[in-house]
Amino acid sequence: MRRTSKPPSSNTAVYCPELGQIVQFSYCRNGGEGVPCPKITMCWYDVFLVEQYLRENLSSCEWDKFLAQRAKHRFAVVLEAMAKY
Amino acid sequence: MKRAMFFLDQKDMPTHWYNIQADLPEPLPPVLHPATGKPIGPEDLAPLFPMELIKQEVSTERWIEIPEEVQDVYRSWRPTVLHRAYRLEKALDTPAKIFYKYEGTSQAGSHKPNTAVAQAYYNKKEGIKRLTTETGAGQWGSALAMGCSFFGVELKVYMVRISYDQKPYRRILMETWGAKCVPSPSPDTKAGREMLEKWPDCPGSLGLAISEAVEDAVTRDDTHYSLGSVLNHVLLHQTIIGEETRKQMEMADAYPDIIVGCIGGGSNFAGQFLPWIRDKISGDKPDLRIICVEPESCPTMTRGIYAYDFGDTAGMTPLLKMHTLGHSFVPPPIHAGGLRYHGMAPIICHLYNLGLIEAVSAPQTAVFEAGVKFARTEGIITGPEPCHDIKVAIDEALKCRESGQSKTILIAHSGHGHFDLAAYDAYLSGKLRDYALPEEEIRKAQEELPKVGE
Numbered sequence: 001m002r003r004t005s006k007p008p009s010s011n012t013a014v015y016c017p018e019l020g021q022i023v024q025f026s027y028c029r030n031g032g033e034g035v036p037c038p039k040i041t042m043c044w045y046d047v048f049l050v051e052q053y054l055r056e057n058l059s060s061c062e063w064d065k066f067l068a069q070r071a072k073h074r075f076a077v078v079l080e081a082m083a084k085y
Numbered sequence: 086m087k088r089a090m091f092f093l094d095q096k097d098m099p100t101h102w103y104n105i106q107a108d109l110p111e112p113l114p115p116v117l118h119p120a121t122g123k124p125i126g127p128e129d130l131a132p133l134f135p136m137e138l139i140k141q142e143v144s145t146e147r148w149i150e151i152p153e154e155v156q157d158v159y160r161s162w163r164p165t166v167l168h169r170a171y172r173l174e175k176a177l178d179t180p181a182k183i184f185y186k187y188e189g190t191s192q193a194g195s196h197k198p199n200t201a202v203a204q205a206y207y208n209k210k211e212g213i214k215r216l217t218t219e220t221g222a223g224q225w226g227s228a229l230a231m232g233c234s235f236f237g238v239e240l241k242v243y244m245v246r247i248s249y250d251q252k253p254y255r256r257i258l259m260e261t262w263g264a265k266c267v268p269s270p271s272p273d274t275k276a277g278r279e280m281l282e283k284w285p286d287c288p289g290s291l292g293l294a295i296s297e298a299v300e301d302a303v304t305r306d307d308t309h310y311s312l313g314s315v316l317n318h319v320l321l322h323q324t325i326i327g328e329e330t331r332k333q334m335e336m337a338d339a340y341p342d343i344i345v346g347c348i349g350g351g352s353n354f355a356g357q358f359l360p361w362i363r364d365k366i367s368g369d370k371p372d373l374r375i376i377c378v379e380p381e382s383c384p385t386m387t388r389g390i391y392a393y394d395f396g397d398t399a400g401m402t403p404l405l406k407m408h409t410l411g412h413s414f415v416p417p418p419i420h421a422g423g424l425r426y427h428g429m430a431p432i433i434c435h436l437y438n439l440g441l442i443e444a445v446s447a448p449q450t451a452v453f454e455a456g457v458k459f460a461r462t463e464g465i466i467t468g469p470e471p472c473h474d475i476k477v478a479i480d481e482a483l484k485c486r487e488s489g490q491s492k493t494i495l496i497a498h499s500g501h502g503h504f505d506l507a508a509y510d511a512y513l514s515g516k517l518r519d520y521a522l523p524e525e526e527i528r529k530a531q532e533e534l535p536k537v538g539e
Contacts, residue, residue, distance in 0.1 A: 016221075018221055018290075018291050019221035019222050019245055019247065019248050019252075019291070021221075021222050021247075021248055021251060021252045021507065022507050023247065027247060027288055030288070031290060033280065033284075033287065033290050033292070033293055034283070034284060034287075037290070074295070074312070074314065074315055075116075075312070075315050075316065077292050077295045077296070078133070078295055078299055078310070078312060079125070079129070081276075081295060081296040081299035081300060082132060082133060082299050082303055084296075084300070085275075085299070085300050085303045085304055
């Protein structure tokens with residue numbers, strides 16, 4: 001079946017490797033902080049054309065923000081947080 | 086009688102952790118600060134970690150004594166058993182001898198308490214009354230909760246709210262062990278309050294939970310932060326696994342030809358293979374093969390390059406030298422929780438770069454197929470991460486069947502999958518699929534790596 005950029009229905013879920021549990025697309029779309037999760041394209045790749053969906057539906061500012069918060073190493077996040085306080 | 090389990094007496098439990106940094110042919114490249122490009126020093130880490138752990142992070146001493154108090158706690162579940170997988174061997178009709186060192190018998194169900202207990206101890210010893218950490222579904226949080234309970238250290242766990250609400254079992258474990266577990270974002274920190282103000286129903290993220298846990302620690306004098314993977318001292322504490330296994334393999338009159346383990350933060354596998362790799366470095370066992378297994382869909386080591394990469398794409402965080410697919414890499418699907426890092430433990434990357442370990446990748450459906458085969462032969466429901474080890478061990482055993490060789494294969498089994506049954510359900514109901522990255526996609530991402538003078 002050909003994939004499209006239409007998001008799945010709300011009852012479709014995937015296993016989130018970050019959290020270790022099943023989540024719906026709405027969680028990944030908002031990423032817990034209002035920006036799509038860095039791993040959204042990984043987890044939803046098989047379900048629909050998620051990268052295309054994001055390119056079509058995010059503003060350029062949102063897209064940049066999405067790219068900018070991607071793929072953080074855990075220790076890097078720790079030190080980044082420490083530097084703030 | 087065929088002996089299938091090798092028990093090490095508690096009086097023979099190792100008394101020292103092994104520090105690979107003493108035997109590295111080349112020293113580990115330092116973590117660089119992105120602002121200065123200079124190595125991060127002890128003073129940078131002091132607000133978060135006790136000095137003894139910071140010393141261990143950079144130590145080149147070969148053996149580091151396990152404090153008696155930590156040994157006492159270890160003895161509540163250690164030594165863990167080394168198994169001979171006769172039933173799996175029979176099912177595969179292989180002449181290979183398959184052993185697995187199983188860490189799932191700790192009270193928390195994984196290898197994580199090996200460092201959780203040590204970290205709680207060192208913090209307590211340096212007068213720290215309270216620790217913070219973050220957790221998703223709760224594997225690390227529950228291990229640390231147990232460790233803290235043994236030493237009377239207060240623990241606050243920032244658990245991502247969606248997990249807190251939807252997956253309560255590990256939260257209940259944490260609370261039973263005495264930890265305070267709050268949903269993140271919480272009103273208890275500036276980072277949490279800012280998010281709640283902006284978005285009251287925010288379901289949280291691991292990154293935000295880390296920020297809250299770190300903020301909590303650095304703004305209180307009596308509190309430190311604890312991390313359960315990646316760092317050198319975490320891998321060090323896990324070496325008790327391999328040191329025990331060396332003695333148990335001797336009991337079995339065997340020496341591994343191949344050691345396999347999954348890599349993510351890398352702490353369990355490193356804990357197993359680091360004590361063996363010194364035989365290879367010294368030249369005593371030049372043919373020993375140490376195989377890191379990673380998902381085919383995210384092949385950081387098998388097809389990545391070794392370079393300094395930004396911890397995040399904004400370039401605001403420290404640089405760590407590790408195998409990477411580049412900071413614009415958009416990874417495809419993978420369902421193994423521990424194998425999700427953009428980068429992994431720097432020690433593992435360094436050893437790979439030195440040619441001392443090898444890496445292979447495995448597609449996720451084959452990984453779960455191997456996990457199911459293991460469950461139906463050895464009885465253990467394996468966590469998604471160690472299912473990777475089993476997949477490659479099976480592949481190697483099948484090669485032995487073809488060649489007629491009787492190689493000895495050792496699996497670093499990090500724990501059970503009793504809290505990961507949804508992933509098994511997804512596999513059994515046919516919801517998992519495989520995808521291998523085209524070379525062109527990887528090459529393009531690698532071209533975008535930042536340039537760092539070496």
